Amino acid sequence: MDFDVVIIGAGPAGLSAAYQIKKMANANDQEISVCVLEKGSEVGAHILSGAILETSALDELIPDWQTLGAPLNTPVTRDELYLFKDHERATKIPGWAIPAPMHNDGNYVISLGNFCRWLANQAENIGVEIFPGFAAADITYHDDGSVKGVLTGDMGVAKDGTHKDGYMPGMALNGRYTLFAEGCRGHLGKQLIERFKLDEQSDPQHYAIGIKELWEVDPAVHEPGLVVHGSGWPLDGDTSGGCFMYHAEDNQVVVGLIVDLNYSNPHLSPFDEFQQMKHHPHFAAVLSQGKRISYGARAIAKGGLNALPEMAFPGGLLIGCDAGTLNFAKIKGTHTAMKSGMLAAQSVVKALSQDKETVTLSGYTEAFKQSWLHQELHSSRNFGPALHKFGTLIGGAYNWLEQNLFNGKVPWTLHDRTPDYAQLKPASECPAKDYPKPDGKLSFDKSSSVYMSNTNHEEDQPVHLQLKDLSIPVQVNLPRYDEPAQRYCPAGVYEIVEGSAGPELQINAQNCVHCKTCDIKDPSQNICWVVPEGAGGPNYPNM
Template structure:
């Protein structure tokens, strides 16, 4: 095929992804140099359309970026006023007293927010400073310079047929070049994966680790609503062998966020994370809260949980990894948005310094150093052993030893040093023959719902005539390897029902319903054969979250 000719636009900094990290970088660049030419490319149909987070926001990043955010109308309207921690059994609960929790777990001074709405507001602040933001512009390729540095990206390619050929309305997209390119794609970004591999950025770090986060928004009876209440639970239904937890956050307008994070290091391929989440809502504590209410939105996304030891080198020739593209979530706090903002600020400051020194396309070593030794690194260093301990000892052992270690780190030391994670989440999956099949109750349509019904509440849409953005390295592996050895786990680990095995016996086939995809990237992470590759669909496609 002949090389595609594309128009090119030149910028000082090109930013891929309009999440909290990318928007913070854009704002900080313009604060430091009003003449800096900055563009933000967002694959969602609008800013915030693909943003899903818990979220209880630590405002420290926003305080540094826009100190007068309150006067400027930032949508941080619900301060946390009550913190609850529970260990659940199937029919009961035990309240864990707040005083045993390490100080970093305290949510005093934090806010229950919709990060989608926070990002929409941040985009307004960026545009007022002169940042160009283009939603509906998926970035499909990286453009490299003569010396092997990242020079830019290709964005806005539309109109391919299902077989990859060019349709009648094909648009080749445009190359956007920058002196520096920032990747803030979120977890397991397709371009971020490419630069990590090309520059061997993960050579000196531990394996990345992830969880699958699922969330619903409910409108509940006003008499049951307690604005500002934050509840976290652990234990049932995941039990003590599988780690993860749940959250219930009471925001404004009689709404609550209900969610679960299932750590993807689980061994039993029969485990069905989505149904674990649905089962959780039938716990007496939760069902009592939700009965009489209605679910108004659903979504899912992967969450980074590897901690500081899993962060790859985050600066490379011509650019940087920001936010969850680097993996900056503080696991026990279930918070990463503040670190995403701080990473964007640090990357912007390093880039402005380089641009003013007339450097282009080099490695922003100062950014990588700041990420590890500055506020982000200090935040993550205190909790660095929580994920490895959970992986080794399960819920109870991980909780006891991890809690002790966090208390030690409060005083600046750890008896454990820095533990290793060991296996990747894909490698942790064991053969189905070693585990019992889990019998999940059928959703009742009132508190719990089947996947396809819930996916409709993510407002997901993909143009069906385009090439599938989920591809297989080897088309034979799902049926020939994953089904007989692992029980076909893709039919369960996907929270949107993308993957299914159809037919019987020798006629059985693997089907990919990419139209359902909510862009969580779990398949790219958990597939035991590492055979599924997630890439971006054409711009604007995917979920359209209203206020996640």
Template structure:
């Protein structure tokens, strides 16, 4: 069955803050200059915001540039930051670092505790009001190319393909969305962005990207324990000083609190479990006191690109560009990426609009990286560029050296540090590591994976091709299990990967419970042999996050 096609000036893949901001800015420019531009945005979630997960504390600077009147327009920024606390934890205790000792990147005055999913829903409303065609439930599955090799658009995924690859009774072919320029805003470790980086050698002059995994729960707490706008960050316990990561608790409006944990994916012990570390963190008195008597109402997880300026790929290629976290725009020192996404979406849109208005198509949008290099965002990321390399030296030494970097040199030290290697290369053999004994969940403050996945509202049609593909079906046993004790069982936050054996306890095999997948992409990043490739499932499937 032949695919139908539709033509636009610009196609945007991904309905997060970067993609939506790009779409909005394109339409704003058309209105300002009394021109026309046809913009289509596709989003793999069933609704805008459904797959969006972030802490989140928002720096509103980029949003205010996009919508100076965001407050009167009803943007969902309802909990301005009222207090910052940075806690250095040890088991059962710890201390608060005085705010005057903290680098400026940890200060949140003027920022807002938000649900990024709700902000994206609001941005989607603004985009549609401006005339953007938005199609949720359609996943970008394939990049389309012109004969000379430039990008000419994307194809959405086929629907109704069965497990064996055959066409089921409800089969529908994907649609080709053709454009003069295509902007890719898929978020961290984008499926198509990864292919574009390889095809156009976009990482030739970039250092290896380094990643983290963020896990988050949304709780409704007792009113007397809630303090709207309170922002808490933690370092130290339950992690050892050589493992990068930390916790957060953000008090939103309506007695809701988001509590979460970020772990760097450069860890070396294959027995390490980010999910179990997060559950353990919540038992610390500094966080538990807020959660006791409350109710957990949502859960999710997402990888994040934390390499910063050194790890940014080339942003452009013939016919398109990478924006937001598809390129790796995140300020790890500030624990923020949403303002980076909004800004880069706007910058790419401006370059794109000028190219279309000039009658160009399928060339490289040089004006986009040029505008980035002259923007406040470049200055911000340049100031923070040494954060992750310093922290790779361990919590105590890294914190001291980064403090000197920021307070003494104000982020303008005459050196730029480098990332040592990709995260998947850093696992040690299981025989060289100590297993970690994690406590059983109590069902009150701590929970098992499957009950957590239930709260993510994740759904995948079971009779479809598995969207977690293996390049070599033997490697999970011959390498991962044999050498690393199958670390995919622990780094996955959703119980997707499971080693099962026969009744005698022999003949191990990897079982992939793809229906549990929350689309975090951690497996695609951390698998030591890079044997797992995440591809898009049928459009509309996956988690459905409320208020995350």
């Protein structure tokens, strides 16, 4: 199937790019065919974010979004920021001491999944073709090395590689330009970065894992529009990250924990840190009479401007979190992803309107540098490195000075050039972690949590969590790091079990919620996450 533009991923970046291309083409009576591939069973099924939406990009893309019924129903009414000292105490930070990017006046508490469903409808209404349930498994190339398009994965392949009843081979989707908007740590984006050496001039990308639950709570403790952020306990002084609780509509709150993946103690379990966090009185007061209705987890690209690769390559672009455009100072990536997609659309439409087709969309790089997106990312470029270098307290104080007094306009740039996976210390050098057992009311185990994510994969299919060397988990990672995959995975995918010849790594791929943490944090860089059969994975409602 041939299209002018093929877009991989129906998230904020991909859908914004698709909408903007058709919007511009329709305004100019220009015929441009646009196809969006989405690996989830439906648009929004794999979308997970906090989420607080800043409308700057949406105002540009669809100015009449309110009239068209965009699901932005809960304006932020109040911001609170806390420093959690231990399992009982917390200090509220006064408003003047909150870093400027973390103020949310004019923003909305939303379900990003529902927002993407709405955005997909708007795109389809103006001629975009969207194909959910089809995973882009491979990239195809022209003879000159430029990207030609993608191949979707075969359907109906058994674990042993044989074809089952109902086998259906993948399709080739060719585009004059292909835009990759797979989200954080896209497996095709990773290949493109390596093939075209797109990251030679940038710092390593840095990541966090975000774990989130959706709760229905007692109306007496529900305050629509209240936004709460915090740092400190349960994370120790060597682990950076933060927590959040957003009061959404319909007596629902979202609660979550973000753990930076540069942590050093291999005994740490982000999932168990999160479960422990909910027992703090500040959270328990809201959740104790409530009911958990959904769970999910997703990696977050938080390296910012310093870690951005070159986004243009022969035949296409990396956009949104596939490139890493999230603004971690604001803890927001939706508006930045949308803007990167809109800039990509403008470059694509311009190239398609020229008599001589441009292979590399180099004009995108200059358009990006002239945009408010670049300006915003540049002003917050030191936020993450400061926290990594100086810790939560001193780094936070530095960021307050830079953001509130200098508006991010300082003449220096801080760097963090050590990859997250290389930060782990041997297990013997780190204190053990003793996590309390879940009580089934505020805290839960992994298996019941995965159940709440509606995750499902066809059981008899090739495992999509591939080991480059089968011996490394037991021979290297287990003795040195006590195989941390058992703990950094928030879905219980990896287990060390006793086999006939000793310890073995068991991979429960059926549990995978597609967070990509294993691909990022494995200290031996031995795990490669690839797409499973199309439509497999979580099915998030209202997340």
